Amino acid sequence: MIHTYDEAVSWIHSRLPFGIKPGLERMEWMMERLGHPERRIKAIHVAGTNGKGSTVCYLRHILQEAGYSVGTFTSPYVEQFNERISINGTPISDEEIVDLVNVIKPLVEEVEQTELGAPTEFEVITVMAIYYFGKVNVQDVVIFEVGLGGRFDSTNVIYPLISVITNVGFDHTKILGDTLTKIAFEKAGIIKAGVPVITGAEQEEALEVIFEKAKAVKAKPYVLGKDFEVKDYKAMENGERFSVDTLFSKYRDLTISMFGFHQVKNAALAVMVADYLRVYYSFIIEEEALRSGLEKARWIGRFEKVSDNPTILLDGAHNVEGINSLVETIKTHYPDKNIHVIFSALRDKPLEKMIQPLADIAESITFTSFDFPRVAEAKELYDQCEHAAKAYEEDWKAALKNKMSEMKEKDVLVVTGSLYFISEVRPFVKTNKN
Incomplete structure (x- = not known):
């Protein structure tokens, strides 16, 4: 019982x-x-x-x-x-x-x-x-x-x-x-x-x-x-x-x-x-x-703006189609902004195909990890990216805090990848935003 x-x-x-x-x-x-x-x-x-x-x-x-x-x-x-x-x-x-x-x-x-x-x-x-x-x-x-x-x-x-x-x-x-x-x-x-x-x-x-x-x-x-x-x-x-x-x-x-x-x-x-x-x-x-x-209708964690200052978007784009939709939406709604990406995903996803479209639109891209079965390590993701301004930080909270502190007026921070990742990030960002 x-x-x-x-x-x-x-x-x-x-x-x-x-x-x-x-x-x-x-x-x-x-x-x-x-x-x-x-x-x-x-x-x-x-x-x-x-x-x-x-x-x-x-x-x-x-x-x-x-x-x-x-x-x-x-x-x-x-x-x-x-x-x-x-x-x-x-x-x-x-x-x-x-x-x-x-x-x-x-x-x-x-x-x-x-x-x-x-x-x-x-x-x-x-x-x-x-x-x-x-x-x-x-x-x-x-x-x-x-x-x-x-x-x-x-x-x-x-x-x-x-x-x-x-x-x-x-x-x-x-x-x-x-x-x-x-x-x-x-x-x-x-x-x-x-x-x-x-x-x-x-x-x-x-x-x-x-x-x-x-x-x-x-x-x-x-x-x-x-x-x-x-x-x-x-x-x-x-x-x-x-x-x-x-x-x-x-x-x-x-x-x-x-x-x-x-x-x-x-x-x-x-x-x-x-x-x-x-x-x-x-x-x-x-x-x-x-x-x-x-x-x-509202659906949390899907291209959701959780902060205005700095501008922070969360999107559970957990496969190639999701990433492509995210990228097109960013291009449509934030064409003149500097896009900074924080990304974490599960190891069994087609990671290279997911990372490349994000890298193509990003001023910087930071890879991180979180506590979940099958999750890819931050360094593992980092190694699959050719972006000139790439970084990795295994501690996702540290990665977020660092990036949030660097944000300027024309910057947009996009946190994306696994929906399980987004479920952890969302309450943290809403509590710690400026």
């Missing part, structure tokens, strides 16, 4: 050594024992290489503004563990975490004695979320973010109203495959029979895979740039302005406070999902709710 929140979270994290285990057998076993809570959830399932969290955030805010109560399951967390399971953006309580662990822990201990083996940390958290939203606190709709891939991801036991694939790019290639076709096959694994799939994927080879899977299970695909599209994009000082044409409506001069054209595409996906829910599932979503939801 678990009695405290700290004990509960420690037990969950104790599952980390079991790593990543593709497959749904353990999840299906636990769903059966819990009385299939996944069948009681009105769900939306979101997969993709980048933009999942932002798309979830936009859609949640739209639905909330329309008067619906919305559950979300997201990962990783930035400020506190509980935020992975939230209602209307508010993390569930410490007491609820304890209660959920006490329900799930006996099942986990039972299944690991079978030939199915020990559930992973992510499987445990997913079961907690599904049980919570299916049995403890049923919501009008729950948005589930895929953890990794899609086909064998533990969230894939749900049967959603709509499936969403934000985009397809190179990440987790050792698990998902080393070609866009292979990666798209894993993402397309969330497509269910008769369930529409809305996607922002752009590459022909990825779309071919998605179309093939959709056709096989009689699921209607809707593609950004074909079935719905962004128009009249304009970068603004405090965000972005754009229009979206769906098959059902035309939305003019929408605004978001998140920066970058990639965020415009994520917002367009959320608009299309909301429009589909309105037309085919009778959700009451007025245009004003959609506009207001997009305007109010």
Whole structure:
């Protein structure tokens, strides 16, 4: 029996050594024992290489503004563990975490004695979320973010109203495959029979895979740039302005406070999902709710300005596509500034391909490290960069303090890399900024 929140979270994290285990057998076993809570959830399932969290955030805010109560399951967390399971953006309580662990822990201990083996940390958290939203606190709709891939991801036991694939790019290639076709096959694994799939994927080879899977299970695909599209994009000082044409409506001069054209595409996906829910599932979503939801959406750690003096931006750009989007957004919104970069990432990422675009726009680039499994050492990153003004400091707090003290009026400090790194940096910067 678990009695405290700290004990509960420690037990969950104790599952980390079991790593990543593709497959749904353990999840299906636990769903059966819990009385299939996944069948009681009105769900939306979101997969993709980048933009999942932002798309979830936009859609949640739209639905909330329309008067619906919305559950979300997201990962990783930035400020506190509980935020992975939230209602209307508010993390569930410490007491609820304890209660959920006490329900799930006996099942986990039972299944690991079978030939199915020990559930992973992510499987445990997913079961907690599904049980919570299916049995403890049923919501009008729950948005589930895929953890990794899609086909064998533990969230894939749900049967959603709509499936969403934000985009397809190179990440987790050792698990998902080393070609866009292979990666798209894993993402397309969330497509269910008769369930529409809305996607922002752009590459022909990825779309071919998605179309093939959709056709096989009689699921209607809707593609950004074909079935719905962004128009009249304009970068603004405090965000972005754009229009979206769906098959059902035309939305003019929408605004978001998140920066970058990639965020415009994520917002367009959320608009299309909301429009589909309105037309085919009778959700009451007025245009004003959609506009207001997009305007109010905030997603911490994604091109987030955490200080004005000095200007400090945090961005969890943890793969090549994320880095490229970050670089383009910096060029659009800070064209006349001196960019200084602090970077840390996990060793299993394509580090050279991530470092080079940053080095190309940076006045200086500092590499650092943090306490996490698989993290690359600062010197290891430093050695992969040719920049004339490069440096390394293993202690990320020292690296930040040094750089913050050197900042001048035209300087912008961009702290980027692993989302786990950003989750440590964010509270430190907000506490220590001038």
